[in-house]
Amino acid sequence: MHESVLLKESIDYLNLNSKSIVVDCTLGYAGHSSNILKKIKEGFLYAFDQDKEAIIKADERLKKINTNYEIINKNFVNLKEEIKKRTDKVDGILFDLGVSSPQLDEDYRGFSFHKDAPLDMRMNKDQKLSAYEVVNNYSKEDLTKILKTYGEEKYANAIAEGIAKSREKKKIETTLELVEIIKANVPEKYKRDKHPARKTFQAIRIEVNDELNVFKKALKDALDLIDVNGRICVITFHSLEDKICKQIFNEVSNVPKELQSLPILPEKYKPKYKVIAHIKPTKEEIEKNNRSRSATLRVIERRI
Numbered sequence: 001m002h003e004s005v006l007l008k009e010s011i012d013y014l015n016l017n018s019k020s021i022v023v024d025c026t027l028g029y030a031g032h033s034s035n036i037l038k039k040i041k042e043g044f045l046y047a048f049d050q051d052k053e054a055i056i057k058a059d060e061r062l063k064k065i066n067t068n069y070e071i072i073n074k075n076f077v078n079l080k081e082e083i084k085k086r087t088d089k090v091d092g093i094l095f096d097l098g099v100s101s102p103q104l105d106e107d108y109r110g111f112s113f114h115k116d117a118p119l120d121m122r123m124n125k126d127q128k129l130s131a132y133e134v135v136n137n138y139s140k141e142d143l144t145k146i147l148k149t150y151g152e153e154k155y156a157n158a159i160a161e162g163i164a165k166s167r168e169k170k171k172i173e174t175t176l177e178l179v180e181i182i183k184a185n186v187p188e189k190y191k192r193d194k195h196p197a198r199k200t201f202q203a204i205r206i207e208v209n210d211e212l213n214v215f216k217k218a219l220k221d222a223l224d225l226i227d228v229n230g231r232i233c234v235i236t237f238h239s240l241e242d243k244i245c246k247q248i249f250n251e252v253s254n255v256p257k258e259l260q261s262l263p264i265l266p267e268k269y270k271p272k273y274k275v276i277a278h279i280k281p282t283k284e285e286i287e288k289n290n291r292s293r294s295a296t297l298r299v300i301e302r303r304i
């Protein structure tokens with residue numbers, strides 16, 4: 001089962017009332033959504049997920065609480081377009097990014113470097129691009145670039161070189177074949193600390209699901225959709241996502257540098273948004289749920 005991360009904190013920061021209209025962009029197994037639904041007895045919840053298996057489970061859970069929700073089986077890159085068809089503004093938006101524990105645990109999804117599975121990593125199984133395509137058909141140069149930018153992998157060159165050599169002999173079919181190639185191409189000391197395939201797998205997953213571009217677009221759309229006094233909560237799991245969130249929140253909440261010295265700021269330059277919080281899980285949560293160790297929650301509120 002999926003253990004929700006920063007659950008209480010994110011729900012509290014959404015600052016909901018019984019009539020709130022809320023969007024959960026990452027329904028997953030409805031850990032957050034079920035808590036939201038309990039709080040909005042006369043409101044409405046729209047919940048996105050691109051994973052049909054998660055949706056079936058989430059729906060079973062939500063319908064026991066209430067029926068004032070709609071699950072939208074789409075990528076949240078379509079957030080604005082889909083919500084605008086239904087309503088104009090919303091009071092709360094949540095992103096709990098990444099993959100869920102069941103997605104990681106299900107052997108056949110290919111997200112985990114601990115389990116043997118076909119190279120897949122698609123969150124949406126109707127999509128064409130999979131990890132197999134990236135690993136076997138991307139040029140060595142493109143692979144290196146992806147491992148560097150999406151994995152911050154310092155052995156990107158060596159790993160890409162190893163992949164390119166290995167696939168000349170035979171296509172790379174499974175996650176554990178890929179793990180072996182990674183292990184064979186990084187120094188011994190690199191294998192001692194954390195798993196040597198961790199960053200490569202993160203990079204390929206981001207590429208397969210176009211995660212950073214999708215998130216950037218959706219977060220900007222969320223800022224447009226949120227009503228005055230409404231809040232957006234974002235839970236990220238690695239520094240690349242967090243950097244995007246921090247940068248976008250700063251852009252919309254800061255007074256431009258050249259105007260900071262003005263004694264009175266003209267109304268039209270007042271930022272529309274205010275950053276409310278930036279927090280990490282408590283020690284207790286990390287002890288209970290190791291997956292939360294890299295999580296960060298950022299919260300922004302629309303002021304005008």
Ligand SMILES: C[S@@+](CC[C@H](N)C(=O)[O-])C[C@H]1O[C@@H](n2cnc3c(N)ncnc32)[C@H](O)[C@@H]1O
Nearest residue numbers: 004026028029030031032049050051075076096
């Ligand atoms: C970390 S889980 C969410 C867990 C959920 N908050 C809970 O407590 O049960 C992330 C979920 O978001 C979904 N997801 C990730 N990126 C998505 C995207 N771009 N569009 C739609 N769903 C996405 C994944 O399929 C996964 O089910």
